[in-house]
Amino acid sequence: MKSLKQFAVSAAALGVALGLSFAAQAEMMIGFSQIGSESGWRTSETASIKAEAEKRGIDLKFSDAQQKQENQIKAVRSFIAQGVDGILLAPVVETGWDQVLKEAKDAGIPVVLVDRGVAADDSLYLTKVASDFVVEGALAAAWLAAETNAVCDVVELQGTVGSSAANDRKAGFESVVGNFPAINIIRSQSGDFTRSGGKEVMESFLKAEDGGKNICAVYAHNDDMALGAVQAIKEAGLKPGTDILIVSIDAVPDIFKAMADGDTNATIELNPHLGGPSFDAIAAAKEGKDVPKWIKANGPLFLPDTAAEEYKMRSK
Numbered sequence: 610m611k612s613l614k615q616f617a618v619s620a621a622a623l624g625v626a627l628g629l630s631f632a633a634q635a636e637m638m639i640g641f642s643q644i645g646s647e648s649g650w651r652t653s654e655t656a657s658i659k660a661e662a663e664k665r666g667i668d669l670k671f672s673d674a675q676q677k678q679e680n681q682i683k684a685v686r687s688f689i690a691q692g693v694d695g696i697l698l699a700p701v702v703e704t705g706w707d708q709v710l711k712e713a714k715d716a717g718i719p720v721v722l723v724d725r726g727v728a729a730d731d732s733l734y735l736t737k738v739a740s741d742f743v744v745e746g747a748l749a750a751a752w753l754a755a756e757t758n759a760v761c762d763v764v765e766l767q768g769t770v771g772s773s774a775a776n777d778r779k780a781g782f783e784s785v786v787g788n789f790p791a792i793n794i795i796r797s798q799s800g801d802f803t804r805s806g807g808k809e810v811m812e813s814f815l816k817a818e819d820g821g822k823n824i825c826a827v828y829a830h831n832d833d834m835a836l837g838a839v840q841a842i843k844e845a846g847l848k849p850g851t852d853i854l855i856v857s858i859d860a861v862p863d864i865f866k867a868m869a870d871g872d873t874n875a876t877i878e879l880n881p882h883l884g885g886p887s888f889d890a891i892a893a894a895k896e897g898k899d900v901p902k903w904i905k906a907n908g909p910l911f912l913p914d915t916a917a918e919e920y921k922m923r924s925k
């Protein structure tokens with residue numbers, strides 16, 4: 610597996626490399642179709658992108674799709690009708706975007722995919738500003754293999770069905786555990802990236818697996834579901850983080866608190882600050898500059914030893 614450092618792209622370095630200034634962006638009107646507010650990470654991402662737009666004097670038109678692709682398609686069409694300079698799209702699912710992306714392209718409006726990807730030809734959008742979810746899943750599995758001497762029955766809490774985040778995190782995890790015959794994914798179900806979904810699905814896993822006695826670890830596609838699982842495991846009379854190990858993805862402040870308390874064991878950071886490189890990419894395209902098709906933003910894996918300190922810094 611490649612090192613995460615090899616994947617890291619500095620947003621600031623990208624802006625400088627493209628020769629962009631904030632002044633050039635101050636006149637821009639940009640539409641942002643966001644998925645919703647299912648998780649702590651999503652809420653931070655929305656706040657970060659709005660703050661970045663304000664800092665740059667960008668007129669940001671924001672639309673919350675409340676988890677519905679049809680709302681996102683309507684929002685994109687409305688942005689096109691308003692003649693925006695560019696569109697940020699955080700696609701809830703991977704498929705079904707070709708037509709609306711073609712409409713934006715025909716109107717000469719660059720679309721930046723933020724955070725999640727689509728299953729469409731990459732000529733239909735300007736760039737994707739996102740982490741490599743396959744790498745995140747692989748990293749979670751590598752940690753689990755090392756922690757358990759590669760002997761573990763694991764349950765998986767998947768993200769939203771059909772999303773690139775869930776599809777790729779699952780594929781990345783499986784690509785590594787496939788090398789270890791004594792690591793088995795014994796149950797796998799979607800908790801929809803929410804805390805309540807994670808709790809509910811974990812309760813059903815615990816019931817089905819002799820009150821949890823057969824479960825060695827939880828792999829949660831995000832921190833919110835992991836935190837829901839923590840609650841379910843406690844209510845079942847077991848100790849999360851000890852009786853059942855937990856690895857998840859996002860690195861939101863609450864997971865550092867849980868790790869510091871011994872309730873979870875590892876998290877992989879998903880950078881929520883995707884506004885800067887997205888706005889830079891749109892400005893670069895307007896100036897006729899080349900923009901890479903994927904601007905990667907992967908983060909490291911955190912363990913309990915730094916959790917208290919990280920929580921202090923991140924919850925300010």
Ligand code: AHR
Nearest residue numbers: 647648650651774802831
């Ligand atoms: O697409 C990224 C995922 O979506 C984050 O991991 C999750 O928290 C969010 O809701």
